[in-house]
Amino acid sequence: MATSDRNKDDKTYHHGNLRAVLIDAGLAILEEGEQELTLRSVAKRVGVSHTAPYNHFAGKDGLLAEIAIRGFEELRRVTDEARLAAGSDADDQLLATGLAYIRFGSRRPALYQLMFGPRKAGVSSEKVEAAGAAAFEVLVEVIRGGVGSGRFRQVDIRGAAFSSWALVHGMTQMVLDRTGAPGADKGTDIEMRLLAAHSITMKGLLKS
Amino acid sequence: MATSDRNKDDKTYHHGNLRAVLIDAGLAILEEGEQELTLRSVAKRVGVSHTAPYNHFAGKDGLLAEIAIRGFEELRRVTDEARLAAGSDADDQLLATGLAYIRFGSRRPALYQLMFGPRKAGVSSEKVEAAGAAAFEVLVEVIRGGVGSGRFRQVDIRGAAFSSWALVHGMTQMVLDRTGAPGADKGTDIEMRLLAAHSITMKGLLKS
DNA sequence: ACCTGAACACCGTTCAAGT
DNA sequence: ACCTGAACACCGTTCAAGT
Numbered sequence: 001m002a003t004s005d006r007n008k009d010d011k012t013y014h015h016g017n018l019r020a021v022l023i024d025a026g027l028a029i030l031e032e033g034e035q036e037l038t039l040r041s042v043a044k045r046v047g048v049s050h051t052a053p054y055n056h057f058a059g060k061d062g063l064l065a066e067i068a069i070r071g072f073e074e075l076r077r078v079t080d081e082a083r084l085a086a087g088s089d090a091d092d093q094l095l096a097t098g099l100a101y102i103r104f105g106s107r108r109p110a111l112y113q114l115m116f117g118p119r120k121a122g123v124s125s126e127k128v129e130a131a132g133a134a135a136f137e138v139l140v141e142v143i144r145g146g147v148g149s150g151r152f153r154q155v156d157i158r159g160a161a162f163s164s165w166a167l168v169h170g171m172t173q174m175v176l177d178r179t180g181a182p183g184a185d186k187g188t189d190i191e192m193r194l195l196a197a198h199s200i201t202m203k204g205l206l207k208s
Numbered sequence: 209m210a211t212s213d214r215n216k217d218d219k220t221y222h223h224g225n226l227r228a229v230l231i232d233a234g235l236a237i238l239e240e241g242e243q244e245l246t247l248r249s250v251a252k253r254v255g256v257s258h259t260a261p262y263n264h265f266a267g268k269d270g271l272l273a274e275i276a277i278r279g280f281e282e283l284r285r286v287t288d289e290a291r292l293a294a295g296s297d298a299d300d301q302l303l304a305t306g307l308a309y310i311r312f313g314s315r316r317p318a319l320y321q322l323m324f325g326p327r328k329a330g331v332s333s334e335k336v337e338a339a340g341a342a343a344f345e346v347l348v349e350v351i352r353g354g355v356g357s358g359r360f361r362q363v364d365i366r367g368a369a370f371s372s373w374a375l376v377h378g379m380t381q382m383v384l385d386r387t388g389a390p391g392a393d394k395g396t397d398i399e400m401r402l403l404a405a406h407s408i409t410m411k412g413l414l415k416s
Numbered sequence: 417a418c419c420t421g422a423a424c425a426c427c428g429t430t431c432a433a434g435t
Numbered sequence: 436a437c438c439t440g441a442a443c444a445c446c447g448t449t450c451a452a453g454t
Contacts, residue, residue, distance in 0.1 A: 018437085039428065049439050051429080056437095060428065113326055116385060156404060162382075163405035167371065170378030174370075177324060196364060197371035204411030226418085247447065257420050259448080264418095268447065 019056040021046055026067045030110040037110070039063065058124060064114060065124035071108070071115045072131035078104050079138045090146025091206065095198050097142055098168045102190060105172035112176065116169070139164050152205050160205070167197060227264040229254055234275045238318040245318070247271065266332060272322060273332035279316070279323040280339035286312050287346045298354025299414070303406050305350055306376045310398060313380035320384065324377070347372050360413050368413070375405060 025045045029035050039060045040050040057063040082100035086092040105112040115132075119125050139161040146152035152160075175190050233253045237243050247268045248258040265271040290308035294300040313320040323340075327333050347369040354360035360368075383398050 038426090040426085050427095051431095051440080052438055054429080116381060117325065118321055119385075155408065159401060159404040160408065162379075162401055163375065163408065166378030166382060166401075166405070167375050168378070169381060170374030170376070171370075173324060173377060173381065174374060177327075193367060193370055193374075196367040197374070200363065200368065200371065200409060200412040202412065204408040204413075246445090248445085258446095259421080259450095260419055262448080 018046070018048065018052065022053055022056065022063060023066050023070060026063060027070060027111065030067070030114065031108070033110050037064075037114075058122065061120045061122065062124050065119065065122070065128050067111070068115045068119070068128045069131040071111045072128070072135050075101070075104050075115075076131075076135035076138055079135065083138060083142055088149075090142060090149060090151045091202060093142045093145065094139075094164060094202075095195070097138060098164065098194055098198065099191060101168045102172050102175070102194060106175055106190070109176050112172065116173075136161065136165060146205070150207060153207050155205065164201075167201075168194070171197075226254070226256065226260065230261055230264065230271060231274050231278060234271060235278060235319070238275070238322065239316070241318055245272075245322075266330065269328045269330060270332050273327065273330070273336050275319070276323045276327070276336045277339040279319045280336070280343050283309070283312050283323075284339075284343035284346060287343065291346060291350055296357075298350060298357060298359045299410060301350045301353065302347075302372065302410075303403070305347060306372065306402055306406065307399060309376045310380050310383070310402060314383055314398070317384050320380065324381075344369065344373060354413070358415060361415050363413065372409075375409075376402065379405075 022042055025042050026037060029037050029041060029045065035041055039053055042063065043050040043053055053063060057066065079097045079100045082096040083093050086096035115128075119128065140158060143152065143155070143157050143161045143164070147154060147157060171190060171194060230250055233250050234245060237245050237249060237253065243249055247261055250271065251258040251261055261271060265274065287305045287308045290304040291301050294304035323336075327336065348366060351360065351363070351365050351369045351372070355362060355365060379398060379402060
């Protein structure tokens with residue numbers, strides 16, 4: 001009896017998939033934002049000893065890297081969805097992906113800070129950069145499409161994508177920095193800022 | 209004899225100005241980049257017990273806030289100097305301040321990350337934001353001058369300044385993130401990126 | 417008014433030991 | 436192959452005690 005009970009729990013508990021469960025727990029802690037993300041807090045939440053994670057990750061940095069990768073994968077997903085939903089106009093696509101980007105950072109501040117915060121070098125760090133590069137490609141696609149269709153000027157594609165990314169990234173960071181600042185209309189305000197920047201950029205980007 | 213020796217040392221040692229000495233020590237640790245910035249490491253470098261800082265700061269966060277303020281003051285200084293050295297053309301001024309901004313972040317990566325990293329809320333945090341706002345005003349002046357002289361279109365001044373700041377801030381962050389990335393020509397590369405972004409932005413900003 | 421040293425709770429990491 | 440518990444070095448912070 002006790003054995004069969006144990007087997008039932010084990011499906012979601014921990015034997016084959018402790019690695020994945022730990023990553024999810026870390027993401028959940030960041031999402032809730034109350035608790036500190038600690039190797040010990042993650043292990044405790046899963047119900048495992050605080051040294052168990054060392055069997056699946058290269059210490060705390062290894063776990064953090066895996067969480068950051070998940071973040072970049074989702075960032076790529078939401079921006080790509082926004083791009084597809086924006087229709088065929090490259091101008092609309094660029095604005096939509098920028099908005100999706102800023103919303104992602106605003107809604108997941110702790111995860112976003114982790115993704116772009118200082119990382120120790122290492123092999124897992126390269127995988128993080130690869131995930132970030134994949135997310136970056138969404139913007140490259142937008143610019144490439146705009147240039148290809150003749151809507152945009154013949155700008156350097158990756159250079160323009162880099163500028164767009166830097167702009168939304170910088171804006172997101174500035175929103176997250178001033179968490180205690182006056183003005184609860186932060187969310188709408190930053191979107192207006194992006195709109196203004198977008199219209200200036202577009203005057204330099206559009207062909208006609 | 210021992211007393212007079214002691215008095216000589218005390219001038220730079222610690223009695224009246226321990227507070228300032230601790231801030232300098234923290235900045236020096238960040239500058240060197242080898243040591244971890246820790247309340248204890250700062251105290252040790254100054255030659256004082258690790259609890260002494262509590263007489264001058266609200267814990268570690270209080271010291272960190274003071275260091276960040278110093279950083280923003282210097283950021284304001286270097287961008288303002290670049291603005292003045294760039295002559296009277298607002299276009300040149302905008303590019304020069306952007307370059308000075310990115311160079312500041314590139315040369316003081318640890319300090320820059322501290323300035324824009326997650327800060328705990330508190331009174332000292334407000335002073336940090338005030339120092340950051342003062343640095344921001346340099347860019348506002350550039351845009352205001354460009355609009356006033358008729359060189360720039362009649363854009364929203366603070367909105368355009370915000371966009372410019374976000375752009376260089378985002379670029380700086382992206383340079384600092386990829387510390388281990390391939391391509392040692394990082395420094396020159398990012399400046400070319402900024403030039404490209406600047407020329408696109410200018411097409412939307414300039415009047416004629 | 418300012419500084420020290422002991423003490424506390426917490427953290428990341430290592431390692432022998434268990435299964 | 437995976438997990439545990441003790442142990443270690445380190446951290447921020449508090450506090451009684453000194454001057």
